[in-house]
Amino acid sequence: MSLNKLESWLTETPKHLVAALFSLAAAGIVLVIVILFVVSPQIAAIPNDPDAKAGPQPKSTKTGSSQLLVEVSGKTYRNNSTLNMGILDAPSATPAEGTKPADNGAPLPEPPKIDPQAQLNLDGVSDLTYPSSLTSVDTDTEAEVPTPSKTSKWAKKTPTKSPKSNQVKAGDPLNFAGLKAFFADLKNGDFTTMQRACWTITPEVFTDRFTTQPAQYALVEALGTAPEKTEVGLKWSGKFVEVSVSWSELSTHYSCPVLAYGGELDAVSVPDVTYVMERLLARNSYPLSPSDSEDNYPLLCSEWSPPAEFTEFSPRASEKLTLDEKGLIDDATFATLQKILESDIKLYTVKNEYPMYLRASESQLKEPSAYFFRDKDGSLCIGSVVEKR
Secondary structure, three states, rough: HHHHHHHHHHHHHHHHHHHHHHHHHHHHHHHHHHHHHHOOOOOHOOOOOOOOOOOOOOOOOOOOOOOOOOOOOOOOOOOOOHHHHOOOOOOOOOOOOOOOOOOOOOOOOOOOOOOOOOOOOOOOOOOOOOOOOEEEEEEEOOOOOOOOOOOOOOOOOOOOOOOOOEEEOOOEEEEOHHHHHHHHHHHHHOOOHHHHOOOOHHHHHHHHOOOOOHHHHHHHHHHOOOOEEEEOOOEEEEEOEEEEEEEEEOOOOOOOOEEEEOOOOOOOOHHHHHHHHHHHHOOOOOOOOOOOOOOOOOOOOOOOOOOHHHHOOOOOHHOOOOOOOOOHHHHOHHHHHHHHHHOOOEEEEEOOOOOOOOEEEEOOOOOOEEEEEOOOOEEEEEEEEOOOO
């Protein structure tokens, strides 16, 4: 090799090496991009279900629908509290999070007071009769309003009194004694009695929707308007809230209404599904009320047919939850519900509209999970429980 060729080779070789290194780096960057944006999302979409079989899976019945679920959203007591609805046309005693009351030296306006002469309006309905025969349940003891975030607090106890039932026949005159008792406690601010009697309502929801000063004012005002008859009961429409009472509730000794602030029922919330699971657990030891049984207050869905978007991720979600001969859940379901309650529960659904099937779990791709159905009328039932295997 001549001296000139040697000098040329020594000069050009580093350039070729640098170019090769740049080419390798560029190829590495492309590979990383492919992994991050193409491969990883496909891996993440694979359900964490050891029972899932390899091979093609059934497609969703909805053409073009996303395989991923969405988190349940909508107005609830948390994001649409009665304290922040402007019902009293005065600053709330509890300002919204992140805000401060105005400090301009002017005295705050006095909120409107409950009229001591306010009465329950029964104009046009006092002579109505029950459209069908009904059996309702009362309890001789008040239910214990729970704070059951830890199921270990539920000691094995035996109720000291048994429930009693009320029966009415089709054509019997409506009995408003239960609704009058509710209205009297509402007007007088006896919220403790109200909550103990209306124990089937989620406690956190009841506190905001029934017991705040704005809620009290809105409910008294609504129940002072003329009621109207509906297919399922009676309804009072106020300025801020619609108050509905079913025929069944009108046959009890204490009637607990369903509320729709702004004419819209609250969206289902985590405390709602949590309360259903807690009541199921409590029935195995010490029910929240002596009358809280599946026969008296059904929590399980009578029919269960979840959408394909759920069963694709978890085929066992199609298995309907059942009870034993005593009307209780088995030990495996009990343990699974405990695990779910101990996790950071999120609610997932296919589409945010009612009626709605929903999944309660820490993640839409992880077990354990519980599945529910929420109807348009606000009723909520549990359909399936899937343990982690």
